[in-house]
Amino acid sequence: MKKMRIAIVLMTLCAFLAACGQALPPSAYAESSSGVSGGVDDPTGSVTVCRIVDGAETGELLLAELNGADGVYLLSTENLPVTVDGQSADAKDLTDGMTVEVEHSGMVLESYPAQFAQIVSLRAQTPEKGSYNDLCGLWLKVLDDLWNTDTGLNGMEDGGTVPYVGVNLSSAPGDLTETEKAAVAWQFGQLHGAQALMGTFEELKEQGYIDGEQLFWEDGVLFSVTANKQGETADASLPTLTFDAQKWRGGRGAYFFSDCVCVWPKSGTWKEYSIGNEAIS
Structure with a gap:
């Protein structure tokens, strides 16, 4: 019981430090295990497919990784290139429930939720009509x-x-x-x-x-x-x-x-x- 509560406190501390903008040591970064190789601007980059769970209205996104992976991420859309259905768009065009492709360097900050390092772009898709949108x-x-x-x-x-x-x-x-x-x-x-x-x-x-x-x-x-x-x-x-x-x-x-x-x-x-x-x- 004590070990479990200590682990919870440590995860919460990591998330708090990340939210406050405090840099964690380089060892806190690790390669994304489920990214798809082949970024457009960075040949060593990755693309991670996620669902926007919450935060589209504020630009501070909570993402759930799809394709059988287990990542939960926080992502700020500030100054981030965004497309929706292949067209150039603004972060305000995003909605909760959308599927997004996050193109990044392949490294993530091992907080909880995790954070991507060196994000290149965010590509969103409007859910199909009748799908379980949001x-x-x-x-x-x-x-x-x-x-x-x-x-x-x-x-x-x-x-x-x-x-x-x-x-x-x-x-x-x-x-x-x-x-x-x-x-x-x-x-x-x-x-x-x-x-x-x-x-x-x-x-x-x-x-x-x-x-x-x-x-x-x-x-x-x-x-x-x-x-x-x-x-x-x-x-x-x-x-x-x-x-x-x-x-x-x-x-x-x-x-x-x-x-x-x-x-x-x-x-x-x-x-x-x-x-x-x-x-x-």
Whole structure:
């Protein structure tokens, strides 16, 4: 338990130093293990394919690496050459949910999230019509709505908020990659000043966070999203997601969103959804 918490503190420290602009020693940089060789301007460069998870509106992007890799990255678009669908564009033309190709030197800063070194360009693609555009944004909204409901579950006895949030998207509909789930969890924790931990109830109990005997998480809350197959309709004319969501602090401290429905609106994103029922325990 102590070793795990020390590791978490070290990862958080690395991210904090990087965000403050403090340079880490050269040993903190490593070659990207999943980049595609062959940069246009740099023959030794790499191209990493990612999803924009969050931050398009501010230009401070949170990226989840695709193609089976496990990288989560932070990237600033300031003074960065950008194209969208092959046309010269501006950073303000980017939207969450886009797929992007980051052309860089092949080296990354080993913080968490990681950062690319010597970025050459950012090439974005508009999602195909009807695709799961900004599905990460939907789950971030659901998690945030849960956080803001029955807020007493988020607090500690000293008046502060819980230092840990567990995030379980393992059964969420939409087939997010493991890296996208990790990026969503990290961003959710950042938004609420907590350390995000990915895992199910059983996994977090085995790791010593949740008290399995008392059925209580003293310094954390577990947030989960699961598919609701019973809510699916065979005659839906538009792509539809049906799901349940909950926040859990203990056997007598939980809140539930059930029979939730999110319908693709032909344009835009998946961020609007309806809640069929709400319950508290």
